[in-house]
Amino acid sequence: MGRLSCEVVAVGTELLLGQIVDTNSSWIGEQLALAGIDSYYQTKVGDNPTRIKKVLEQALNRSDVVIVCGGLGPTQDDLTRDVIAEVMGVDLVTDDDLVERISAIFGGRNRPMPSNNLRQAQVPRGAEVLSTMPGTAPGLKAVIQGKTLYAVPGVPWEMKQMVNEDILPDVRKQAGITAIIQSKTIRTWGESESGLAERLAGEIERLDREGGATIAFLASGIEGLKVRITVKGDSESEVASILDTEAAVIASILGDELIFSYDDQTLEEVILDLCRKQGLTLGLAESLTGGLIGSRITSIPGSSDVFNGSIVAYSGRSKKNILGVPEVPTVSKEAVEAMAEGACRVLNSDVSVAVTGEAGPNSLEEEVGRVWMATSVGGVVESSSVKWPFDRERIRQFTTITVLNALRLRLLRAP
Amino acid sequence: MGRLSCEVVAVGTELLLGQIVDTNSSWIGEQLALAGIDSYYQTKVGDNPTRIKKVLEQALNRSDVVIVCGGLGPTQDDLTRDVIAEVMGVDLVTDDDLVERISAIFGGRNRPMPSNNLRQAQVPRGAEVLSTMPGTAPGLKAVIQGKTLYAVPGVPWEMKQMVNEDILPDVRKQAGITAIIQSKTIRTWGESESGLAERLAGEIERLDREGGATIAFLASGIEGLKVRITVKGDSESEVASILDTEAAVIASILGDELIFSYDDQTLEEVILDLCRKQGLTLGLAESLTGGLIGSRITSIPGSSDVFNGSIVAYSGRSKKNILGVPEVPTVSKEAVEAMAEGACRVLNSDVSVAVTGEAGPNSLEEEVGRVWMATSVGGVVESSSVKWPFDRERIRQFTTITVLNALRLRLLRAP
Numbered sequence: 001m002g003r004l005s006c007e008v009v010a011v012g013t014e015l016l017l018g019q020i021v022d023t024n025s026s027w028i029g030e031q032l033a034l035a036g037i038d039s040y041y042q043t044k045v046g047d048n049p050t051r052i053k054k055v056l057e058q059a060l061n062r063s064d065v066v067i068v069c070g071g072l073g074p075t076q077d078d079l080t081r082d083v084i085a086e087v088m089g090v091d092l093v094t095d096d097d098l099v100e101r102i103s104a105i106f107g108g109r110n111r112p113m114p115s116n117n118l119r120q121a122q123v124p125r126g127a128e129v130l131s132t133m134p135g136t137a138p139g140l141k142a143v144i145q146g147k148t149l150y151a152v153p154g155v156p157w158e159m160k161q162m163v164n165e166d167i168l169p170d171v172r173k174q175a176g177i178t179a180i181i182q183s184k185t186i187r188t189w190g191e192s193e194s195g196l197a198e199r200l201a202g203e204i205e206r207l208d209r210e211g212g213a214t215i216a217f218l219a220s221g222i223e224g225l226k227v228r229i230t231v232k233g234d235s236e237s238e239v240a241s242i243l244d245t246e247a248a249v250i251a252s253i254l255g256d257e258l259i260f261s262y263d264d265q266t267l268e269e270v271i272l273d274l275c276r277k278q279g280l281t282l283g284l285a286e287s288l289t290g291g292l293i294g295s296r297i298t299s300i301p302g303s304s305d306v307f308n309g310s311i312v313a314y315s316g317r318s319k320k321n322i323l324g325v326p327e328v329p330t331v332s333k334e335a336v337e338a339m340a341e342g343a344c345r346v347l348n349s350d351v352s353v354a355v356t357g358e359a360g361p362n363s364l365e366e367e368v369g370r371v372w373m374a375t376s377v378g379g380v381v382e383s384s385s386v387k388w389p390f391d392r393e394r395i396r397q398f399t400t401i402t403v404l405n406a407l408r409l410r411l412l413r414a415p
Numbered sequence: 416m417g418r419l420s421c422e423v424v425a426v427g428t429e430l431l432l433g434q435i436v437d438t439n440s441s442w443i444g445e446q447l448a449l450a451g452i453d454s455y456y457q458t459k460v461g462d463n464p465t466r467i468k469k470v471l472e473q474a475l476n477r478s479d480v481v482i483v484c485g486g487l488g489p490t491q492d493d494l495t496r497d498v499i500a501e502v503m504g505v506d507l508v509t510d511d512d513l514v515e516r517i518s519a520i521f522g523g524r525n526r527p528m529p530s531n532n533l534r535q536a537q538v539p540r541g542a543e544v545l546s547t548m549p550g551t552a553p554g555l556k557a558v559i560q561g562k563t564l565y566a567v568p569g570v571p572w573e574m575k576q577m578v579n580e581d582i583l584p585d586v587r588k589q590a591g592i593t594a595i596i597q598s599k600t601i602r603t604w605g606e607s608e609s610g611l612a613e614r615l616a617g618e619i620e621r622l623d624r625e626g627g628a629t630i631a632f633l634a635s636g637i638e639g640l641k642v643r644i645t646v647k648g649d650s651e652s653e654v655a656s657i658l659d660t661e662a663a664v665i666a667s668i669l670g671d672e673l674i675f676s677y678d679d680q681t682l683e684e685v686i687l688d689l690c691r692k693q694g695l696t697l698g699l700a701e702s703l704t705g706g707l708i709g710s711r712i713t714s715i716p717g718s719s720d721v722f723n724g725s726i727v728a729y730s731g732r733s734k735k736n737i738l739g740v741p742e743v744p745t746v747s748k749e750a751v752e753a754m755a756e757g758a759c760r761v762l763n764s765d766v767s768v769a770v771t772g773e774a775g776p777n778s779l780e781e782e783v784g785r786v787w788m789a790t791s792v793g794g795v796v797e798s799s800s801v802k803w804p805f806d807r808e809r810i811r812q813f814t815t816i817t818v819l820n821a822l823r824l825r826l827l828r829a830p
Contacts, residue, residue: 297706
């Protein structure tokens, strides 16, 4: 048997009309790739039974496994159940177990169950109900002429739980994939994608030759540039060990100047952790970012034990009155260093970052894209300047990640 | 002839792997709907010539018009041109005009043209080059067995310009749509989707009966709830007049308390405009939003002539020291009103907004979701409280739009 292929069908007229962007299929595609399952097509189709049927039949014809997403809700527009029954050539039967589970969910919420929710307890005869059921919409599995069709609701968190817990393990079993696949993401800032590829060229060549792991790059804007290592193996412990070894090799090549974190940890979390460990509080002085840096820091739960606040001094007068910036050009080394000092003083903070610059589109004093950034650690202020070749929003975002990374490096080196 | 149908095919392995979410198809779908063109399917396919060919042939079989998006770049992975030639049964020929245009673009940028950019000058024999060409990738039009196939690059701004300027007018002509279609979006805050539907029920019924316009709702989170009016008619002036009349009817029902703007104008822009007209400067005092309100205000170019800054006072000490908040609970009427007064005073601002609350997930002093908001206009502070049933990020976002709308209402009523 060759490699198993799986395709995704997303059902919903609102997807075709562009009212909702279909991020479900993208997410499932990523999980399939990671699980080692080939995926060649993804289709969106509206809430029309004839067209849904055509699309499902074609998908079952050209792929081994089909995941259909959406159209499992309680309304008359939710047609996926009915169409699957038609494709299978069977009728819908009420599943008593499901009636109970759905009633219990509504009972648990202390409100009467709308009668059309019972539509969700109907199952094509011969189809299985997936055991994972986080909401009121059951997922389904049907085997049709040797191919497998899964149906999941369009609600992202319900869909993701079913795919992770029921569908992916099942598909990997069908694919005869006993191999364990794991990946680790190394998150970097300060080097371009081609620069990273150049630094890692020797290691990538070695892996191409000897196997063991594969490496991919992914540019993610304000989230940094990601290096993803993927390892296949026969046992959990073997894979984890190869993955750790490979991550260590790459870490030794790139160094902690470029690498700020692993997997889902953000740069903001890293900085909060570094401050917390060293018992330091953080203050900001923002001009062109307008509060963006503070907004990102405070998006992390628990940031309040480190973060004291931010002085968003947008006007020259605020810079002078609140932060004590002297009579110097707004976008200058002197201004940004005074801002960093002012942030520590005014916000009673041990460390700070400060930014001032010209985000455009029209320049007031300085050329558009010119930004000064400063950090203050242990009472010592360091500053640097950059000229971004970007638009307003990217100038603000790249400034944010760059200055936060500068602070990270100083905290890392702090005694 | 029945109604014309058009489908979209997006080409790119990165779309299937979930590395990029396919927002192009969603955007095209929305434009087609608005232009009165039916759209039943959207397909994603990887960079594989056999599978691209199958998908294009099927699309041409079941729809009247096909727009294929992506795969027109200069690299060997860009296969759309080659596959279209194959579907047409012709060879690729070099278009001398295109060679000149592409060379001119590179000449204009003062750098040598990579030779593989000449791949982009190759056109399937018999296909037309679209006249709109904002980048180096030309768009194509081919008539295949009575059906029309358009090819556009995957770069969003290049794609959008070609679709708007060349493809939509052309498709509408083919569809025999001489009717003009225009829409207007009314942006609201302060009422749920079902609440809006209830308020507008009488008008929607009247329109269902008498025609003239259609109305649709679209929930857009921090961007508010949108009411879209769409009108078809025979002439620009007739349509514009019906649209204006209908917008006025809906505006009179909903009132300017709920309606904050029209079409693409954001709430932040409205507030900056109101302040600018009245010669007022704006300051903020933010706690749970951590800089989010300032970040959104300053994302608007030119905000610096109104916006003085924001005091992000996250710690109790910052609230006290900088803003002069007395010894009261952090999440309270007294605290938020002192913050609003402090923002005006410290930032030398005429008007201000202030927010303090518990964004969770763990509560410190108050129940999670409890938020106090205040506005100061003309030296008079008004405040109110709400308990959001949301997660951390939505609590921060709903707080932002709610307090900005409260400020808008006060500026609107100001003498």
